[in-house]
Amino acid sequence: MFERFHKFASPPHFHAFARMLSPWLFGVSALLFAAGLFGGLVYAPADYQQGESFRIIYIHVPSAWLSMFVYMVMASAGAVGLIWKVKMGDIVARACAPLGASFTFLALATGSLWGKPMWGTWWVWDARLTSELILLFLYLGYMALQSAIEDRRAAARAGAVLAIVGVVNIPIIHYSVEWWSTLHQGATITKLDRPSMDISMLIPLLGMTLAFKTLFAAVLLVRTRCEILEFEQHTNWVRELATGPEVR
Amino acid sequence: MTPRRKRMLIIGLLLAGMGVATALILQAFNQNLMYFYSPSDVQAGKAPDARDFRIGGLVVAGSVKRATDKLAVEFTLSDLKQEVVVRYEGILPDLFREGQGIVANGKLGPDGVFAAREVLAKHDENYMPPEVAEALGHPGPDATLTRSAP
Amino acid sequence: MKSLTEFFAMGGYATYVWSSYALAAVVLIWNVVQPLRRERQLLRTMGSRVQGGRRVAP
Known part of the structure; x- marks a missing residue:
């Protein structure tokens, strides 16, 4: 079992695997996006309070969920790299950061575009918004660390420690709306059997979330391939790949 | 090890x-x-009286009085236990309605009236089409809240 | 069925709704395109370096 994992987690194997899987994920993601956009913009009815402006939810909520999900993937991969010295852990963690940062940015920006017409302000320093902003800084800090440290192994180690320490922010983001009074409302979907959302609005939201998730998985695989190529550029298998027939 | x-x-x-x-x-x-204090906090004297703070609660149905000549508005804010009267002059957000949760930023006057500089609307986590809202007995946005007995 | 103009007007929230969707489109497309281009470039430069190295070395 452990043997097999090690073989799978070796860079050449993972590279081949990622190459095989990513086109499929891109395809599934495109279909989900088409369905989710139709569902969110056309099929879902307007909200009884917020009217059409509530359709921003179909971008905002998947981005916000992904911003936390990607962070957990990044920290877990970092921990695997740190504890078991699995090179693929370091590589995946590094590939996660720009993606997570972009989802966090989207969640903040679309939240702002939603807050202006509904709340009456672009931004407030309440616990939810502030902790999400800290998440963006954690991602940016991780990326800065990666580019500042020349030695890749040292960079991976420092980054993993930062990512693991930053994990404490994730429950804070999630529970901020319960622990403190915030301008941001509470969670809509805490349990799937009785969400505070009409089913006609919920299905497109789940569709868009799956679309975001598959897109993340597909792009993560491509980014991981790039990182593998850079990590392993002096090995024979990468040289063969680079001079192979598919490249030119 | x-x-x-x-x-x-x-x-x-x-x-x-x-x-x-x-x-x-x-x-x-x-x-x-805490982003805001509740009317109960304010009545219990927990809110600062020298500097600005935020107060959050529901706009009591039937309490909104608008001036005819300017943008001034006065309404009662409740957390279903205590109430505070808020006075404000300016543009209210789209979601400001009776029964709506709002957060106001300003200062408590010596007369116990909260003079707001800014009013933000807070919405809840429920999303539904208008027909469903009506069927559930939300004619408007949460207009079910009535003035609590003094 | 709503009319198309009504659809684009988004009940008066067109600016906010459409800029959110446009921003998402830009960010997500950049997310996809940037690593794909980087991968192609990496393979190309590595390939030419390896072959260049071979030609120079005896």
Whole structure:
């Protein structure tokens, strides 16, 4: 079992695997996006309070969920790299950061575009918004660390420690709306059997979330391939790949 | 203890330590992390009286009085236990309605009336089409809230 | 069925709704395109370096 994992987690194997899987994920993601956009913009009815402006939810909520999900993937991969010295852990963690940062940015920006017409302000320093902003800084800090440290192994180690320490922010983001009074409302979907959302609005939201998730998985695989190529550029298998027939 | 076990332990301790430290810090700054005070807090004298603070609650149905000549508005804010009268002059957000949750930023006057500089609307986590809302007995946005007995 | 103009007007929230969707489109497309281009470039430069190295070395 452990043997097999090690073989799978070796860079050449993972590279081949990622190459095989990513086109499929891109395809599934495109279909989900088409369905989710139709569902969110056309099929879902307007909200009884917020009217059409509530359709921003179909971008905002998947981005916000992904911003936390990607962070957990990044920290877990970092921990695997740190504890078991699995090179693929370091590589995946590094590939996660720009993606997570972009989802966090989207969640903040679309939240702002939603807050202006509904709340009456672009931004407030309440616990939810502030902790999400800290998440963006954690991602940016991780990326800065990666580019500042020349030695890749040292960079991976420092980054993993930062990512693991930053994990404490994730429950804070999630529970901020319960622990403190915030301008941001509470969670809509805490349990799937009785969400505070009409089913006609919920299905497109789940569709868009799956679309975001598959897109993340597909792009993560491509980014991981790039990182593998850079990590392993002096090995024979990468040289063969680079001079192979598919490249030119 | 193998080196791997040791690394696992160090990371576990690091995470636990960070968790405890963060919990303590958050506990210490609990009051400051609250975005607003409730009318009960204000009536109990917990809100600062010298400087600005935010107050949050529901706009009591039937309490909104608008001036005819300018943008001034006065309404009662409730947390279903206590009430505070808020006075404001300016543009209200789209979601401002009777029964709606709002957050106002301003100062408590000596007469016990809260003079707001800014009024923000707070919406809840429920999303539904208007027909469903009507069927559930929300004719408007949460207009079910009525003035509590004094 | 709503009319198309009504659809684009988004009940008066067109600016906010459409800029959110446009921003998402830009960010997500950049997310996809940038690593794909980087991968192609990496393979190309590595390939030419390896072959260049071979030609120079005896």
